[in-house]
Amino acid sequence: MASVDTTFTRRKVLRDELVGLYGVVERNLYLTKRYFLWDLAFLLWTIANTLTIVFISRGVDLAPAARNELATKLLVGGVIWAFLGIIFEIVTETVAWERWEGTIEYTFMAPVSRPVHLIGMGVYAVIYGLVRAAAIFIAVVAFIGLHLPHANYGAAVALLAIASISFIGVGMMTAVLPLISPEKGTQLGFVAQGLMLVVSGVYYPVSVLPSWMQWIAKISPATYALRGNRHQILEGAGLAWADVWPLLVIGAFSIPIGLLVFRAGERYAKRHGKLKRSG
Numbered sequence: 001m002a003s004v005d006t007t008f009t010r011r012k013v014l015r016d017e018l019v020g021l022y023g024v025v026e027r028n029l030y031l032t033k034r035y036f037l038w039d040l041a042f043l044l045w046t047i048a049n050t051l052t053i054v055f056i057s058r059g060v061d062l063a064p065a066a067r068n069e070l071a072t073k074l075l076v077g078g079v080i081w082a083f084l085g086i087i088f089e090i091v092t093e094t095v096a097w098e099r100w101e102g103t104i105e106y107t108f109m110a111p112v113s114r115p116v117h118l119i120g121m122g123v124y125a126v127i128y129g130l131v132r133a134a135a136i137f138i139a140v141v142a143f144i145g146l147h148l149p150h151a152n153y154g155a156a157v158a159l160l161a162i163a164s165i166s167f168i169g170v171g172m173m174t175a176v177l178p179l180i181s182p183e184k185g186t187q188l189g190f191v192a193q194g195l196m197l198v199v200s201g202v203y204y205p206v207s208v209l210p211s212w213m214q215w216i217a218k219i220s221p222a223t224y225a226l227r228g229n230r231h232q233i234l235e236g237a238g239l240a241w242a243d244v245w246p247l248l249v250i251g252a253f254s255i256p257i258g259l260l261v262f263r264a265g266e267r268y269a270k271r272h273g274k275l276k277r278s279g
Contacts, residue, residue: 020112024120025127028090031097032128043132047139050078053203054144068147069234075140076230077202083133083160084167084222085193090125091171092189094118095178114266115259118175122168126161133160150236158239159228162247166221169254170196176265182274196220201227221250 032039057071094117098104107117141148174189181188199213200206200222206214217223228243268274 016111017113017116020116021120021123024112024117025124028121028124028128031101043135046082046132047136050075050082050136050140051143053078054140071144071146072148072234073230074203075137075144075146076233077226079133079137079140080160080226080229081197081200081202081222082136083129084163084225085197086129086132087122087125087164087167088171088174088193088196089189090128091118091121091168092174092193093178093186094121094175096186099178099182108266108270114263118172118259118262119168122164122171125168125171126164129164130157130160148233150234152232152236152238155238156229156232159225159232159243159247162244162251163221163225165251166247166254169251169256169258170221172255172258173261175258176262179262179265179269180274196222199223218246219250221247 054071054074057067057074060067060070062070095104098107110117112120140146174192177184177188178186199209199217200220201209201217202222206217206223209217224243224246228237228240231237231240
């Protein structure tokens, strides 16, 4: 009888957590609907920015095939960073969003565990990021007229899904910054994102970086996502274990560490009265 009660309790807890996860994702979808014009403006800006970068290939004196390859590499860099960057940004701004909406106290008192809350933000970010990245990719390819006859889109999406886990974990770590420092936390989160952009080889190979920066690039999930996606889009390559296993390792460490860091920051913010502060 006790085992039956235990099983029922576990199923109820699991069901409640899944309902909570769905609730977090659904709420963010409603926020996206509310601020649709802002999202559209940022999407158009990102498309224009990506086009600006890809047009660099048109100013280089190369054969048509080599120019197409350079343009594709720049496009993959811009689109993949837009995808991974938006995941990083949304998870990082978890606390900032709550402050802007005036719901931070309600959210932190809601009967939803913190892992479910943060992972729900990550799931929403992945869904939003995929739709946004696809729109950017299609718009730029159609505008510039790139030829991608060998692209393996299935493998590229699969690698992005694996990389997303790592970026959610890293985003959890930086999400604590606005919690413990309402005045400077969000800005520091963008600084961390910028540093990752520099070392990950978004628009250039990692090999051109100084040796000490190449060592930092080894722990950036963007490094492996970009390298793998370029091979998949240009050459039609499949999932390469050399790109997958570092992402799995980084994800396995970053998610638990991110949860621990955020939990410690939450206790600090509540103890020092910083939860509701806006500056």
